[in-house]
Amino acid sequence: MDVNESIKATVRKRTSAGLMLIIVAAVTLEATTLIQYFFSQRALRQEASLRAESELRATRNYIMDIVDQAESAVNNSAWITRLCLDYPDSIAVVARRIVEENPAVMGSSIALVPGYNPKRPLFSPYVFRTADGGTELKSLATPEYDYPSQEWFTEPLKYGIGYWSEPYIDTGGGDALMTTYSVPITDDDGRIAAVLTADLSLDWLTELVGNVRVYPGAYSVLISREGTIMVSPMETLNMHQSIRDYAKQATDTANFNRMADLMLSGKTGNVSLSRKRRQKTFVFFAPVERTGWSMAIVIPDNEIFREIRRMGRLVNFLTLVGLAMLVLILRSAARSSTRFHELNEKKDRMENELRIGHNIQMSMIPKTFPPFPERKDIDISATLVPAKEVGGDLYDFYIRDEKLFFCIGDVSGKGVPASLVMAVTRSLFRTISNHEKSPQRIVTLLNESMTDMNENNMFVTFFCGVLDMITGHMRYCNAGHNPPVLLSDRVRELPVFPNLPLGIMQGMSFREQETDLSCDDTLFLYTDGVTEAENVSSEQFGQARMLSVLLEHRDAQGQLESMQKAVSDFVGEAAPSDDLTMLIIHYLNDMQADVTERHLILHNDIQQIPQLAEFIETIADEKSLDQALAMSLNLALEEAVTNVILYAYPEGSDGLVDIEAILGAEKLTFIISDSGIPFDPTAAPEADVTLGVEERPIGGLGIYLVRNIMDTVSYERVDGKNVLTLTKII
Amino acid sequence: MEVIINKESNVSTVRLIGRLDTPASQDVAQELEPLMADASGTIVLDCSEMGYISSSGLRIFLSLRKAAASRGGKVIVRNISDDIRQVFMMTGFLNLFEIE
Numbered sequence: 131m132d133v134n135e136s137i138k139a140t141v142r143k144r145t146s147a148g149l150m151l152i153i154v155a156a157v158t159l160e161a162t163t164l165i166q167y168f169f170s171q172r173a174l175r176q177e178a179s180l181r182a183e184s185e186l187r188a189t190r191n192y193i194m195d196i197v198d199q200a201e202s203a204v205n206n207s208a209w210i211t212r213l214c215l216d217y218p219d220s221i222a223v224v225a226r227r228i229v230e231e232n233p234a235v236m237g238s239s240i241a242l243v244p245g246y247n248p249k250r251p252l253f254s255p256y257v258f259r260t261a262d263g264g265t266e267l268k269s270l271a272t273p274e275y276d277y278p279s280q281e282w283f284t285e286p287l288k289y290g291i292g293y294w295s296e297p298y299i300d301t302g303g304g305d306a307l308m309t310t311y312s313v314p315i316t317d318d319d320g321r322i323a324a325v326l327t328a329d330l331s332l333d334w335l336t337e338l339v340g341n342v343r344v345y346p347g348a349y350s351v352l353i354s355r356e357g358t359i360m361v362s363p364m365e366t367l368n369m370h371q372s373i374r375d376y377a378k379q380a381t382d383t384a385n386f387n388r389m390a391d392l393m394l395s396g397k398t399g400n401v402s403l404s405r406k407r408r409q410k411t412f413v414f415f416a417p418v419e420r421t422g423w424s425m426a427i428v429i430p431d432n433e434i435f436r437e438i439r440r441m442g443r444l445v446n447f448l449t450l451v452g453l454a455m456l457v458l459i460l461r462s463a464a465r466s467s468t469r470f471h472e473l474n475e476k477k478d479r480m481e482n483e484l485r486i487g488h489n490i491q492m493s494m495i496p497k498t499f500p501p502f503p504e505r506k507d508i509d510i511s512a513t514l515v516p517a518k519e520v521g522g523d524l525y526d527f528y529i530r531d532e533k534l535f536f537c538i539g540d541v542s543g544k545g546v547p548a549s550l551v552m553a554v555t556r557s558l559f560r561t562i563s564n565h566e567k568s569p570q571r572i573v574t575l576l577n578e579s580m581t582d583m584n585e586n587n588m589f590v591t592f593f594c595g596v597l598d599m600i601t602g603h604m605r606y607c608n609a610g611h612n613p614p615v616l617l618s619d620r621v622r623e624l625p626v627f628p629n630l631p632l633g634i635m636q637g638m639s640f641r642e643q644e645t646d647l648s649c650d651d652t653l654f655l656y657t658d659g660v661t662e663a664e665n666v667s668s669e670q671f672g673q674a675r676m677l678s679v680l681l682e683h684r685d686a687q688g689q690l691e692s693m694q695k696a697v698s699d700f701v702g703e704a705a706p707s708d709d710l711t712m713l714i715i716h717y718l719n720d721m722q723a724d725v726t727e728r729h730l731i732l733h734n735d736i737q738q739i740p741q742l743a744e745f746i747e748t749i750a751d752e753k754s755l756d757q758a759l760a761m762s763l764n765l766a767l768e769e770a771v772t773n774v775i776l777y778a779y780p781e782g783s784d785g786l787v788d789i790e791a792i793l794g795a796e797k798l799t800f801i802i803s804d805s806g807i808p809f810d811p812t813a814a815p816e817a818d819v820t821l822g823v824e825e826r827p828i829g830g831l832g833i834y835l836v837r838n839i840m841d842t843v844s845y846e847r848v849d850g851k852n853v854l855t856l857t858k859i860i
Numbered sequence: 861m862e863v864i865i866n867k868e869s870n871v872s873t874v875r876l877i878g879r880l881d882t883p884a885s886q887d888v889a890q891e892l893e894p895l896m897a898d899a900s901g902t903i904v905l906d907c908s909e910m911g912y913i914s915s916s917g918l919r920i921f922l923s924l925r926k927a928a929a930s931r932g933g934k935v936i937v938r939n940i941s942d943d944i945r946q947v948f949m950m951t952g953f954l955n956l957f958e959i960e
Contacts, residue, residue, distance in 0.1 A: 736883050743881065743912075761912060761943045768914050772882045819952030823929050828922055831915040831951055838950050 148460040155456055159449045163442065170438045175412070178434045179400060181344045182414035182427040189342050189350070189425060190418050193335065196234050197421055200311050201292060203232040204328045211240055211315050215323050218247060222255035222267050228328055229257050229265050236300075236308065237329040239270055240315070243287070244278050246323045252278070258329070282310040283325050290314055290322070294421045297332055297360050299369055307332040307360070307369065309421070336361050336368075339425065345433040355422030357394055381405050389413055393424035405430070484519035484546075491520050491549055494556050496527060499687065507599055508534060509716040511686035513694060514709065515659075521709035522548025522590075523657050524556050531844030532799070532857055534597040535563045537572075538611065538655040538713050539590045539632075551588045555580070555632070559594070567846035569594040569607035570642030573632070577609065577640070580633040589633040593626070593655060600792055600799045600857065602647040602719055607640050612661075616645075617652040621677055624653070647717040654680055654689070655715070659708035663697045666704045671697055686714040726752070728791040733784065734775045734806075742771055742789070749791055753798070755860065763798070763858060766839040769832035770802050770811070770854055778806025778852065797841075800856040809852055810845045811836075863891045870901040877909040880917035889920050899927040908939035918951060925956055936960055 207228050214220045225238040237258030244251055254270040254277050270277045277283055286293040292313040300308040312327040335352065339361040342350040352361040357372040367376065373393070377386040382404040389401040396417040403411045412434065415426035432439065492514070499511050512525050522541030527534060537559050541548040555576065562575045572594050580590065593614060595606035606624070610631030613623040627641045647653070656676070663671040679696045683689045690712060697710065730745045732738040743764055750760035771787055779785035785806055792799040817827075817834040837843050840856040847853070861884035862877040872895055880888060895903060903924055925935045938960045940948065948954045 736886070739881050739883050743879070758943050758946065762946075764912065765914060765947065768881060772914070772916070817951075819950075820955075821952075823922075823925055823956050826922060826926075826956065828919050828926075831918055835915055835947070835950065 148457075148464055151460060152453060152457055156449070156453050159452065163445050163449065166445075167438065167442050170441075171435060174434050174438055178344070178412060178429055179414060182400070182412075182429065183416070185342050185344050185350075185427055186414060186416040186425055189338060190416060192338060193418050193421070193423075193425075196330070196334070197294075197311075197418075199232060199234055200328050200330045201420070203228050203235055204238075204292070204311055204313055204326055208313060208315055208326060211324065211326050212317060214240075215242075215246075215315070215317055218242070218250050218253050218255075221253075221324075222257060224326075225255060225257040226265055226267070229259055232328070234330055234334075235259075235328045236306065236331045237327075239327050240324050241270065241277050241283055241327070242324045243322055246317075246321070282312040282327055286312045286314045286325055287322060292420075294355075296354050296356050296358060297369065300329070307336065332360070342427060344427060345429055345436075347433040348427060348429040351426045351428060352418075353393060353424050353426070355394070357390065360423070389415070389426075393417075393426065396422070396424065402431075481519075487520045487546065487549060488516065491516070491553065494553060495525055501527070502529065505529075507717070507719040509686045509718055510714065511690040512711075512713040513690055514711045515706070516544075516549075516709045517659070517706040518545050520546055520549035522552045523659065523709035523711035524552045525655070525711055525713040526556055526559055527713070527715070528560075529599065530564070531567075531842045531855060532599045533567060533844070534599055534715070535572075535595075536597070536655075536713065536715060537592060537594040538614075538657065538711065539592040540611065540657040540659075540709070540711070541590045542588055542631075544709065547586065547588065551580075551590060551633075554583075555590050555592070563594075563596075567596055567844070568642065568848060569596050569605050570640055572596075573607040573609050573629075573640045574638070577632045577634075577638050578636060581636040581638075587633075589631040591631045591657075595653070597647065597715070597717065599719065600794070600797065602649070602651075602717060603644065604647050604653075605642055605644045607642045609640060612656070612658055614656070615654040615677065615680065617654065617680060618648060621681065649718060649720050650684075651717045652680075652684075652686065652689070653715040653717070655713040657709060657711040659706075659710040660693070660697060660712060662708060663701050663710065664704055664707050665700055665702055671700050675700070686716040689714050726793045728793065730789040730791075732771065732775070732787045732789065734779045734787065734804075736772065736775050738775070739768055739772065742767055745789065745791075749793060749798070753793055753860065759858075759860065762839045766836045766856060766858075767800060767802075769836050770800075770856065773809075773811050773832060774802060774804045774806065774852070774854075777809060778804045780807075796859060798858045798860055800858075802854045802856070803848075803851045805851050808847050810847075811854065812843055812845045861888060863888055865891070865895070871904060872901060873904040873906055875906045875909065879912040880910055880920075881912060881914045882916045885914065885916035885920055888917070889923075892920060892924065896924060896927045898931075899924065899933040900931045901933050902936060903928060903933065904936045904938055906938045907941070907944060910944065911941070913944055913947060918947070918953060921953065922956070934958065 207224055211221065211224050214224055221240045225240055228238040229235050237256060239254055239256035241254035242250060247253060252271040255267055256270045257265050257267050260266050282295045292311060295310040295312065297307055297309045300306045308329050309332055310327050310329050312325050314322050315324040315326050317323040339350045339352050349363045351359060353373050354360050357374050358369060359367045359371055359373060359376065360369060362368055373390045377383055377390055380386040385401055385403050392399055393415050398416040400412060400414045403413060405411050410431040412429045412431060413426050415424055417424050495514055501510050502508055510527060514523055514525060522544055523539065525538045527536035539555055541551040541555065558576050558579050559572065563572050566572050566575065573592065576592065591611040592609040593606065593611040595604055597604040608626040609629050613626040616622055616624045624645065627643065629640050630638055661671055661673050661676055675696065679693050680689055682692050693712060728745065728749060730742065732741060746760065746764040746767055750763065771789065774787045785804060788803045790801040811833045814830065814833050817830040836856065841859050842857045844855045845852065861880055864875040866873045874892065878884065905921065928935045935957060937957045940959065
């Protein structure tokens with residue numbers, strides 16, 4: 131599985147985890163809402179039930195009050211009616227009193243049982259209230275009306291008690307809804323003699339029942355004993371249709387009939403009826419005693435639950451909004467976690483690349499110590515510790531032609547850009563110093579190259595030195611770097627011209643300086659990372675501390691280690707502020723003690739060559755060299771000097787050849803210099819000594835012999851002179 | 861340096877006495893000029909008394925060898941010292957000359 135796949139898998143895993151989270155959140159929220167809804171609904175239904183019942187009770191009480199009044203009015207007049215039985219003409223007076231004294235009573239009559247009074251087989255005076263508030267009397271004993279067949283007459287006689295008639299529309303008195311209460315009247319002998327009635331207007335009932343509105347949208351219905359709808363909001367039904375007929379067209383007929391049964395049998399209770407569009411209606415009902423009526427309060431459930439449903443919708447909406455936000459948050463979290471993952475990957479990659487960069491950088495500088503284990507004349511130690519993975523410090527050194535080329539530098543800035551410049555600087559140093567021996571030349575050429583390509587205005591402080599290992603003569607050139615410390619018989623800073631750092635200005639001229647190192651002298655080169663190393667209190671390590679640590683040891687490795695420890699102890703927990711670089715060169719050429727020098731100056735005349743032979747012979751004697759070696763030295767020197775005599779100066783002009791011999795116990799050094807035209811004999815191509823006679827060129831053997839005989843041959847142009855240095859280990 | 865040339869019929873023997881250094885080579889080259897011109901025979905370079913040779917001396921040897929080669933003659937180097945043999949070896953001259 132490659133990395134991309136694994137990221138995708140991780141993202142998928144995270145996404146499904148996020149999905150799970152959303153689902154769980156949604157289910158939890160929804161369940162909470164549902165439970166709350168369920169309990170709220172139950173509470174609301176209970177409340178609706180309580181409210182309905184209390185309304186029913188109040189309304190019934192109100193109705194009963196009036197019913198009582200009407201019954202009382204009638205019952206209270208029963209005794210006087212009995213008294214009047216024998217005096218039918220006075221009966222009407224009784225009826226009139228009932229009407230006049232009871233505002234709710236619209237009319238009253240006393241109807242004699244047919245045949246009770248032989249003189250008046252049918253007799254029924256009726257007093258009724260007129261529109262103007264007065265009363266009128268009329269007789270109901272007409273053949274058309276036939277009162278003995280009327281319900282209000284027959285029913286009380288049948289049961290022997292007071293009877294409330296079915297409500298009816300009174301066509302005589304102006305379409306008023308009426309009901310009649312009638313009681314049987316017995317005479318003194320216990321015979322039923324008459325029926326006393328009171329007509330009760332039910333107009334108030336419409337208003338009363340119509341006003342019962344426990345909820346907006348709820349309504350009340352009053353039905354009669356027979357099931358006739360007396361009062362309802364549907365006026366067309368009132369007094370025209372019975373509840374049973376209505377049940378037939380109801381949506382939920384079965385329950386409706388059950389309810390009708392309960393109501394008509396005078397029960398108290400409630401039912402739930404299904405309606406269209408999955409709605410429900412709650413009906414609370416209770417009987418109105420004595421009248422045989424039943425009153426119902428009808429509440430559509432959406433009225434009961436209107437608020438909670440609105441709240442439910444609100445909660446659902448909020449839940450959805452919340453979930454949507456959760457989704458967004460999770461997605462952005464997932465995305466940012468993916469981004470985090472990617473950033474991590476990138477960081478890892480970068481760290482890896484930086485580590486590689488570090489390794490590359492470290493591989494560019496010599497870091498095997500001691501670097502020249504076979505040499506006793508030099509001891510070198512060095513360290514480079516970048517503050518970050520890669521840094522802008524550099525040092526380098528190598529030996530060519532018995533000369534130690536070394537440098538130390540500090541690129542402005544830190545990190546990757548500085549490290550790139552460091553790499554460039556080090557490469558240029560190697561390239562340039564490979565054919566230049568003058569530190570001044572090396573620094574100048576470095577500066578030219580670096581200003582040429584310096585688009586980022588990076589600069590490098592740089593110190594370059596070339597130490598002649600034989601003589602201890604050191605030439606050096608500083609380019610804005612801090613002066614190295616020279617530990618000789620005393621400790622001092624090497625005097626340096628500051629000069630400008632590399633990379634600042636093209637065409638800069640750098641000044642070279644020189645000094646001589648004695649045996650056991652040490653040159654300590656460093657970058658400001660040493661002196662400016664800061665501890666947690668932002669104090670700097672400083673030069674005084676550095677110098678005192680330097681004196682603790684005499685050997686390069688010891689000095690380096692104690693300096694590293696001192697700096698590290700000083701810095702403590704503080705983060706490294708700058709690259710830390712040191713280069714310690716311990717010069718140990720102990721041959722200098724028994725070194726002798728010989729000097730020969732020749733004119734550019736080939737006839738002077740025998741003098742050179744003599745010169746070599748003297749040296750050979752002095753150094754007790756064997757014949758063969760003496761001859762080879764002679765040959766090499768002759769070839770080198772001949773070259774100068776023949777080619778350095780224009781023909782006919784006078785010139786000198788300076789031959790300096792430095793004779794150590796183990797090494798002979800010859801320095802041949804002239805002020806002639808620049809000529810580097812070492813640049814000549816190597817002669818091919820394997821060629822046959824025909825192909826073999828006549829010339830080219832001279833420098834070949836020099837190279838073969840001597841251990842090192844090096845040329846440099848110094849101060850307008852050609853300087854050829856030959857050494858021979860003896 | 862002294863150069864003694866002894867010519868017997870087809871064989872020219874050249875005795876080189878002393879140091880054949882650069883200045884000496886200039887003289888020796890002149891003295892051997894006739895031999896170069898007539899190099900069809902055998903040239904024997906007797907080095908028994910030659911203590912030293914520089915590259916210019918080697919150049920003379922090589923010139924003679926080339927002249928002989930082009931004219932059908934041959935060059936024999938005789939009695940070289942160990943030191944000079946070393947130089948011959950160094951320069952590949954051991955392979956170019958017949959050495960006795």
